[in-house]
Amino acid sequence: xxxxxxPSVSRRSFIRTSAxxxxxxxxxxxxxxxxKPEVAPPVDIADLNFNDFNAxxxxxxxxxxxxxxxxxxxxxxxxxxxxxxIAEELDVDWGNVLVAQGALDTKNFTRQVAGGSQSLRHGWxxxxxxxxxxxxxxxNAAASKWGVDPTTCKTKNGVIxxxxxxxLGYGDVVKEAASLKVPENVKLKDPxxxxxxxxxINNVDIDKIISGKPLYGMDYKEDGMAYVSVxxxxxxxxxxxxFDATEAKAVNGVIDVFKxxxxxxxxxxxxxxxxxxxxxxxxxxxxDSELENTKDHDKVLLDLLNGNDFNTMRADGDxxxxxxxxxxxxxxVYESPFxxxxxxxxxxxxxxxxxxxxxxxxxxxxxxxxxxxxxxxxDRKPEExxxxxxxxxxxxxxxxxxxxxxxxxxxxxxxxxxxxVVYSREDDMSAGIYRPAIKYKISAAIKDGxxxxxxxxxxxxxxxxxxxxxNFFPAGAVENYQVDVAKYDSNITIGAWRAPYTNFLxxxxxxxxxxxxxxxxxxxxxxxxxxLQNVKGNNDERIQYSPExxxxxxxxxxxxxxxxxxxxGVYQGFSSYYCHNTHVAEVADVxxxxxxxxxxxxxxxxxxxIVVNPLGAKNQIEGGVIDGIGHAMYGDFSFKNxxxxxxxxxxxRLIRMNETPIVETHFIENQIAPTGxxxxxxxxxxxxxxxxxxxxxxxxLTKQPFxxxxxxxxLLG
Amino acid sequence: xxxYNLKVNGQSLSVEADEDTPLLWVLRDHFDLVGTKFxxxxxxxxxxxxxxxxxxxxxxxxxxSVATEMKITTIEGLSKDISHxxxxxxxxxxVPQCGYCQAGQIMTAAAxxxxxxxxxxxxxxxxMSGNICRCASYNRIEKAVEQAASKIS
Numbered sequence: 001x002x003x004x005x006x007p008s009v010s011r012r013s014f015i016r017t018s019a020x021x022x023x024x025x026x027x028x029x030x031x032x033x034x035x036k037p038e039v040a041p042p043v044d045i046a047d048l049n050f051n052d053f054n055a056x057x058x059x060x061x062x063x064x065x066x067x068x069x070x071x072x073x074x075x076x077x078x079x080x081x082x083x084x085x086i087a088e089e090l091d092v093d094w095g096n097v098l099v100a101q102g103a104l105d106t107k108n109f110t111r112q113v114a115g116g117s118q119s120l121r122h123g124w125x126x127x128x129x130x131x132x133x134x135x136x137x138x139x140n141a142a143a144s145k146w147g148v149d150p151t152t153c154k155t156k157n158g159v160i161x162x163x164x165x166x167x168l169g170y171g172d173v174v175k176e177a178a179s180l181k182v183p184e185n186v187k188l189k190d191p192x193x194x195x196x197x198x199x200x201i202n203n204v205d206i207d208k209i210i211s212g213k214p215l216y217g218m219d220y221k222e223d224g225m226a227y228v229s230v231x232x233x234x235x236x237x238x239x240x241x242x243f244d245a246t247e248a249k250a251v252n253g254v255i256d257v258f259k260x261x262x263x264x265x266x267x268x269x270x271x272x273x274x275x276x277x278x279x280x281x282x283x284x285x286x287x288d289s290e291l292e293n294t295k296d297h298d299k300v301l302l303d304l305l306n307g308n309d310f311n312t313m314r315a316d317g318d319x320x321x322x323x324x325x326x327x328x329x330x331x332x333v334y335e336s337p338f339x340x341x342x343x344x345x346x347x348x349x350x351x352x353x354x355x356x357x358x359x360x361x362x363x364x365x366x367x368x369x370x371x372x373x374x375x376x377x378x379d380r381k382p383e384e385x386x387x388x389x390x391x392x393x394x395x396x397x398x399x400x401x402x403x404x405x406x407x408x409x410x411x412x413x414x415x416x417x418x419x420x421v422v423y424s425r426e427d428d429m430s431a432g433i434y435r436p437a438i439k440y441k442i443s444a445a446i447k448d449g450x451x452x453x454x455x456x457x458x459x460x461x462x463x464x465x466x467x468x469x470x471n472f473f474p475a476g477a478v479e480n481y482q483v484d485v486a487k488y489d490s491n492i493t494i495g496a497w498r499a500p501y502t503n504f505l506x507x508x509x510x511x512x513x514x515x516x517x518x519x520x521x522x523x524x525x526x527x528x529x530x531x532l533q534n535v536k537g538n539n540d541e542r543i544q545y546s547p548e549x550x551x552x553x554x555x556x557x558x559x560x561x562x563x564x565x566x567x568x569g570v571y572q573g574f575s576s577y578y579c580h581n582t583h584v585a586e587v588a589d590v591x592x593x594x595x596x597x598x599x600x601x602x603x604x605x606x607x608x609x610i611v612v613n614p615l616g617a618k619n620q621i622e623g624g625v626i627d628g629i630g631h632a633m634y635g636d637f638s639f640k641n642x643x644x645x646x647x648x649x650x651x652x653r654l655i656r657m658n659e660t661p662i663v664e665t666h667f668i669e670n671q672i673a674p675t676g677x678x679x680x681x682x683x684x685x686x687x688x689x690x691x692x693x694x695x696x697x698x699x700x701l702t703k704q705p706f707x708x709x710x711x712x713x714x715l716l717g
Numbered sequence: 718x719x720x721y722n723l724k725v726n727g728q729s730l731s732v733e734a735d736e737d738t739p740l741l742w743v744l745r746d747h748f749d750l751v752g753t754k755f756x757x758x759x760x761x762x763x764x765x766x767x768x769x770x771x772x773x774x775x776x777x778x779x780x781x782s783v784a785t786e787m788k789i790t791t792i793e794g795l796s797k798d799i800s801h802x803x804x805x806x807x808x809x810x811x812v813p814q815c816g817y818c819q820a821g822q823i824m825t826a827a828a829x830x831x832x833x834x835x836x837x838x839x840x841x842x843x844x845m846s847g848n849i850c851r852c853a854s855y856n857r858i859e860k861a862v863e864q865a866a867s868k869i870s
Binding site: 077200202203205206207209210211212213214215216218219221227252253270271272273275276342343344345346391392393394395396422424425615616619620622623624625626627630648649650654655656657658659660662663 | 718734735737738739742745746747749750751752753754755756757758759761762764791792793795796799804807808811813814815816817818819820823842843845846847848849850851852853854855856857858859
């Protein structure tokens with residue numbers, strides 16, 4: 001089994017310093033990889049160039065520290081938590097730290113991506129090393145000024161002291177520090193000495209958010225910029241035949257209307273005119289490929305599950321034999337719909353293509369990849385393309401795909417204007433890239449009261465689970481274990497959606513284990529714990545989760561949720577899951593109001609290693625759990641003749657406050673390197689409430705969204 | 718195009734716009750008041766909530782031609798220095814995740830507490846249920862409204 005340690009950093013973070021012309025020191029460094037040794041940081045802050053270094057720390061001569069945080073912010077809090085790691089080791093007062101969003105380095109930076117809950121996990125070591133190295137440099141400068149041994153010096157809150165009672169502020173020695181050699185192999189703090197990590201730190205953008213300052217891509221504007229509304233094919237499988245824009249061009253404020261590819265761009269002086277113009281473009285569409293229906297997808301996916309055409313992702317023992325010798329078999333099918341991401345900030349992007357360069361600005365989870373694709377699209381040199389990242393009004397996976405930035409670049413290239421493409425909600429929900437509809441069939445073979453075989457089959461639209469998932473629980477716990485996948489190729493575009501695959505797979509498996517316990521006539525939690533015993537000491541390197549850590553979150557959840565001790569009328573449901581390097585257990589408390597199940601509370605226990613910023617971490621956890629409940633309960637998205645059936649919030653239902661339970665969070669305290677929290681609490685939530693609803697109403701839900709299928713079970717009016 | 722005179726955050730502003738232009742886009746595109754957000758355009762999500770004569774109003778559905786008669790307050794005008802009790806509570810509780818919906822949430826909460834300074838939990842949950850938060854920061858919004866209420870009353 002894989003040991004849980006700090007992710008390895010192949011080389012020490014590369015650091016260079018320079019004295020700033022205006023006073024102070026600038027420390028340039030590269031995260032996650034070394035860089036060419038000859039580059040030097042600028043002496044003027046206005047020349048900050050993220051092509052040489054992807055992150056900078058500026059220490060002014062008044063001791064103020066500015067950290068240029070490199071990772072995109074989509075609401076997961078890394079713009080706060082990543083600088084906390086630097087500040088901790090630099091040993092400065094957080095109140096003296098300013099955080100600014102770094103721009104993109106297209107040449108040297110690999111992991112400038114928000115996705116997979118990996119930002120903190122990868123930044124843990126190099127960010128702290130950078131802070132510690134900078135601190136040592138400042139100490140060395142002070143020690144040489146005093147003529148003392150640096151090892152006799154200490155720091156606290158940005159002040160260096162020596163054994164003779166003398167002190168110097170960081171700002172007092174920045175000039176000297178800038179000319180010193182960068183120290184190597186600097187020792188990091190013992191976690192017990194942390195003063196910033198583990199403390200509640202406010203979101204660094206809080207004041208701007210609550211006072212309505214421009215932060216997001218939607219808020220970005222430049223002089224002479226045209227607002228663009230894009231008319232796209234109304235259905236998957238259709239393409240543009242012909243269009244007439246005479247009326248659209250007559251709308252006050254519309255500047256131009258033109259075709260690009262199978263889409264039509266409406267450029268205007270303001271957003272309203274662009275949207276209005278788009279609505280009255282008379283477009284004729286023609287069929288290009290099959291116009292697909294959800295009804296047909298359902299059949300095709302079930303056929304795949306019942307067929308024999310699978311790719312095997314993992315096979316232990318002999319599943320076939322296990323099922324042949326079983327004295328009991330449990331088999332269940334679980335079904336999920338497509339889901340749109342529905343970031344509150346609709347997709348948008350700014351582009352200005354000129355003869356000299358291509359300027360892109362907007363909310364994007366993958367700036368480097370998007371810059372590369374734009375360069376290819378416009379046949380430009382990669383170094384001519386720049387991307388400035390704005391704060392993102394949600395991502396959930398949707399902003400991994402730069403399709404909207406490519407549209408903006410293409411439109412600016414044609415119109416020779418600075419443009420901002422703005423999606424309406426209808427555009428956002430119907431332009432494509434969804435969580436694919438997926439169905440699972442899970443079978444268990446039981447012999448002499450023991451689970452001897454486990455067979456998971458996946459049938460999905462367009463894309464199957466990634467390679468790590470077959471090594472999640474219960475891999476390693478069942479002697480005969482197999483994971484098979486199959487897919488149906490569709491023209492409907494799909495992509496990552498918060499906790500890809502596991503967002504539904506966890507529901508399927510954790511519902512299945514509860515039902516399995518019933519069939520085996522054992523306690524549902526004891527069944528999970530017993531299976532985990534089988535994994536302990538298993539030296540299979542492929543297994544991703546830690547049985548010890550999963551066991552601990554399960555036991556803690558039992559205790560904290562008062563499992564089985566609740567008064568009559570409170571029905572509980574259990575679920576535990578590992579994904580994105582984090583172990584989670586959740587218990588749902590459900591009551592019946594007018595005979596309808598209402599989720600009142602979720603107890604959530606999380607082992608994410610060291611909790612860097614508990615205030616931010618709890619926010620992610622609460623949001624993940626409620627998001628998981630909301631989509632399991634209400635998320636429904638279907639197609640008729642290739643056309644999405646819901647395009648706005650009047651029919652597409654997202655969870656609202658009056659439907660929201662209270663989430664109570666408990667962390668497992670340990671000294672293990674931190675893992676991310678943007679995703680891992682979402683997947684277990686669906687099964688926790690489904691298992692509680694089973695306890696309350698005796699009905700087992702196997703299809704999402706529950707609200708639709710509870711209606712079918714006459715559970716809801 | 719007709720010219721409309723508006724009273725926004727205590728200022729008189731004028732705009733040349735089509736009469737059907739929603740106040741939302743006048744605020745954002747013409748007045749550079751981008752704190753008021755676009756979310757759905759059909760009054761379902763609450764991201765564009767402003768105060769019109771003190772009443773929480775969806776600016777995506779309010780035509781500029783109608784808004785001329787009203788005193789409009791946006792998130793930028795709720796206080797000069799983030800001192801409104803609702804903003805303060807939002808900061809103390811550290812409500813936002815992505816933050817995009819929060820201006821609308823704050824404006825809804827502020828208007829609600831003007832009408833009902835002593836709400837119970839169910840009243841808060843009902844009053845705030847018109848505003849969607851896709852990050853689902855609902856637990857904190859609820860707590861922040863409770864906290865703001867305790868300071869106001």
